[in-house]
Amino acid sequence: xxxxxxxxxxxxxxxxxxxxxxxxxxxxxxxxxxxxxxxxxxxxxxxxxxxxxxxxxxxxxxxxxxxxxxxxxxxxxxxxxxxxxxxxxxxxxxxxxxxxxxxxxxxxxxxxxxxxxxxxxxxxxxxxxxxxxxxxxxxxxxxxxxxxxxxxxxxxxxxxxxxxxxxxxxxxxxxxxxxxxxxxxxxxxxxxxxxxxxxxxxxxxxxxxxxxxxxxxxxxxxxxxxxxxxxxxxxxxxxxxxxxxxxxxxxxxxxxxxxxxxxxxxxxxxxxxxxxxxxxxxxxxxxxxxxxxxxxxxxxxxxxxxxxxxxxxxxxxxxxxxxxxxxxxxxxxxxxxxxxxxxxxxxxxxxxxxxxxxxxxxxxxxxxxxxxxxxxxxxxxxxxxxxxxxxxxxxxxxxxxxxxxxxxxxxxxxxxxxxxxx
Amino acid sequence: xxxxxxxxxxxxxxxxxxxxxxxxxxxxxxxxxxxxxxxxxxxxxxxxxxxxxxxxxxxxxxxxxxxxxxxxxxxxxxxxxxxxxxxxxxxxxxxxxxxxxxxxxxxxxxxxxxxxxxxxxxxxxxxxxxxxxxxxxxxxxxxxxxxxxxxxxxxxxxxxxxxxxxxxxxxxxxxxxxxxxxxxxxxxxxxxxxxxxxxxxxxxxxxxxxxxxxxxxxxxxxxxxxxxxxxxxxxxxxxxxxxxxxxxxxxxxxxxxxxxxxxxxxxxxxxxxxxxxxxxxxxxxxxxx
Numbered sequence: 001x002x003x004x005x006x007x008x009x010x011x012x013x014x015x016x017x018x019x020x021x022x023x024x025x026x027x028x029x030x031x032x033x034x035x036x037x038x039x040x041x042x043x044x045x046x047x048x049x050x051x052x053x054x055x056x057x058x059x060x061x062x063x064x065x066x067x068x069x070x071x072x073x074x075x076x077x078x079x080x081x082x083x084x085x086x087x088x089x090x091x092x093x094x095x096x097x098x099x100x101x102x103x104x105x106x107x108x109x110x111x112x113x114x115x116x117x118x119x120x121x122x123x124x125x126x127x128x129x130x131x132x133x134x135x136x137x138x139x140x141x142x143x144x145x146x147x148x149x150x151x152x153x154x155x156x157x158x159x160x161x162x163x164x165x166x167x168x169x170x171x172x173x174x175x176x177x178x179x180x181x182x183x184x185x186x187x188x189x190x191x192x193x194x195x196x197x198x199x200x201x202x203x204x205x206x207x208x209x210x211x212x213x214x215x216x217x218x219x220x221x222x223x224x225x226x227x228x229x230x231x232x233x234x235x236x237x238x239x240x241x242x243x244x245x246x247x248x249x250x251x252x253x254x255x256x257x258x259x260x261x262x263x264x265x266x267x268x269x270x271x272x273x274x275x276x277x278x279x280x281x282x283x284x285x286x287x288x289x290x291x292x293x294x295x296x297x298x299x300x301x302x303x304x305x306x307x308x309x310x311x312x313x314x315x316x317x318x319x320x321x322x323x324x325x326x327x328x329x330x331x332x333x334x335x336x337x338x339x340x341x342x343x344x345x346x347x348x349x350x351x352x353x354x355x356x357x358x359x360x361x362x363x364x365x366x367x368x369x370x371x372x373x374x375x376x377x378x379x380x381x382x383x384x385x386x387x388x389x390x391x392x393x394x395x396x397x398x399x400x401x402x403x404x405x406x407x408x409x410x411x412x413x414x415x416x417x418x419x420x421x422x
Numbered sequence: 423x424x425x426x427x428x429x430x431x432x433x434x435x436x437x438x439x440x441x442x443x444x445x446x447x448x449x450x451x452x453x454x455x456x457x458x459x460x461x462x463x464x465x466x467x468x469x470x471x472x473x474x475x476x477x478x479x480x481x482x483x484x485x486x487x488x489x490x491x492x493x494x495x496x497x498x499x500x501x502x503x504x505x506x507x508x509x510x511x512x513x514x515x516x517x518x519x520x521x522x523x524x525x526x527x528x529x530x531x532x533x534x535x536x537x538x539x540x541x542x543x544x545x546x547x548x549x550x551x552x553x554x555x556x557x558x559x560x561x562x563x564x565x566x567x568x569x570x571x572x573x574x575x576x577x578x579x580x581x582x583x584x585x586x587x588x589x590x591x592x593x594x595x596x597x598x599x600x601x602x603x604x605x606x607x608x609x610x611x612x613x614x615x616x617x618x619x620x621x622x623x624x625x626x627x628x629x630x631x632x633x634x635x636x637x638x639x640x641x642x643x644x645x646x647x648x649x650x651x652x653x654x655x656x657x658x659x660x661x662x663x664x665x666x667x668x669x670x671x672x673x674x675x676x677x678x679x680x681x682x683x684x685x686x687x688x689x690x691x692x693x694x695x696x697x698x699x700x701x702x703x704x705x706x707x708x709x710x711x
Contacts, residue, residue, distance in 0.1 A: 006434075092708070093438065094438070095545050096545035097541065097542055097544070098705070098706055098708045099439070099440055099706050100440045102440055104438070104440075105436075106434040106436065106438070107434065107438075108433070108435050108436075109435055109436075110435075111436060113544055115542075116543040116544075120540045122465055122469060124468070124472040125465060129468075132461055136458035136461045137458060137540065137544055137546060138544060139546065140457075141457045165472075
């Protein structure tokens, strides 16, 4: 094994304000605003995320700073990080769309970058002509494309329309055609930005499968950027976490993802308790924990057996109560409800004073991958609500993984897979 | 400094560096992407008149109508001399050449801006784009030239006009190369400058229109008698190209070897400088466009 790509102290600096100006007059306008009126740059457009949004002492910003790592041949590297962490800048440098400010990137073999599907498609040209066009833009020769044309057309599933101008295509067909071309590139190094976010489920599955083939079967090096932890996890062997333009962590993909999600949690200000919409006046809630955290976003690990709910507070009167938890999808379709008061008639009793309500709810043995919202409430069934906290937290389920490493998608499988009775 | 820290024990095929020397132009890479070049050329030709009824006939309609208009305005109303040549032939020659140059210049000058979407997503030698534009314009020029040849033959064979070609007509391919070189040179020069300030794009369109009147397109150079004006005209490299063409093919005009050499050197220098600047800008233009 030898290194396929090497980043040596790579940095990329942008000068704020010099990015979005288009005319001399806007430059003059900015100069007047900043230097004579003493106000902030009126054309400032980037750097609105992260710490870089706060006004610094200089006009310069480091989109990437001192990036230094190696990727071995045949590795699939997942690059993760929040918006504005520098992921796309990194890929842009590697695809030579722009050049680094300092440092050096070295690679062995042909680099093909897929920052977008169907780059350079011309609306007036037919599907076939666009395959040649797109292939050539991505660095294939005419001969190579001709040899793979049938395969590409078949993979795209657009045989019937292949001699129709692509302006008559549905947007999904365009994406399919574009990915089909890209999937048949034979680069030693493949750089993929979140292109999988588009397309239907079938296409996504096909695309992920193709990328797995490329990396596992053919020993190519792949760099993959995504916000979808499930696809990063299923595809990548190693991970790099970027934070404010610097490498925050690099290691196995699991460790990187865990670190990212944890770090995501600690920086998130919203706590579950801040999402409580109603509390009965005689009640005072001091702390709510779901899934072992007060934060409104947490992760359901794959294979996690239970979900813990903990509510601390004080009541000025004795109360009969029940804890109700509803887990639903982002469209607010409920998937499952925990409410022992309703289902089994198990109502609990609490004296005046401080209390801690704790529940450990059994989770289905096979969880799907996806993001779920939680409604939490305290109520006396059919009589009153003591506390309501709808959409109080979000659970990111990594999903059950079977032996092939595939994840059950909630959009395809529903909440969980069914198992045998015994 | 930072570069030396990384070991150099392996053979790297791609090295991405912050700033390369001004003269670092990768011709091998340009050659590797020759297929893209031909595809771009065929795209430009195919798509220009898609969904039109007359299709490539439009290549001919434009010069014909322009010629008729010039015959009426400049030949008829203004009464400008054509050195004794049939007006149709004289104007058509000038229009074909001028159109080629102007189209090359206009189309290449917006290289970066109009291709920003592609350039922002994938790398290939950017020079491919202006080169393919100049080539696809050549096809258009060829079709118009065919029209010119038809009109030319008509006048030579069926009328007793003073059209008298001579050996200098063999210079024609060189003249076309020079026109293309000048158009490309100015075009990529401007496109490199317009990534930051769009004002130049507006200026350029206007400037090209005016430039035509500073070039012997609708009048022969021989009509200029003012010494200073003549000197200014001769500074314009296009003047020598147009005059040489008319001299060789039509038999009238001011053929000057010195002028042609001047134009050629001008073109070479402009093209080299243009390519150097273009090459420099292409590396980071995505940050400023």
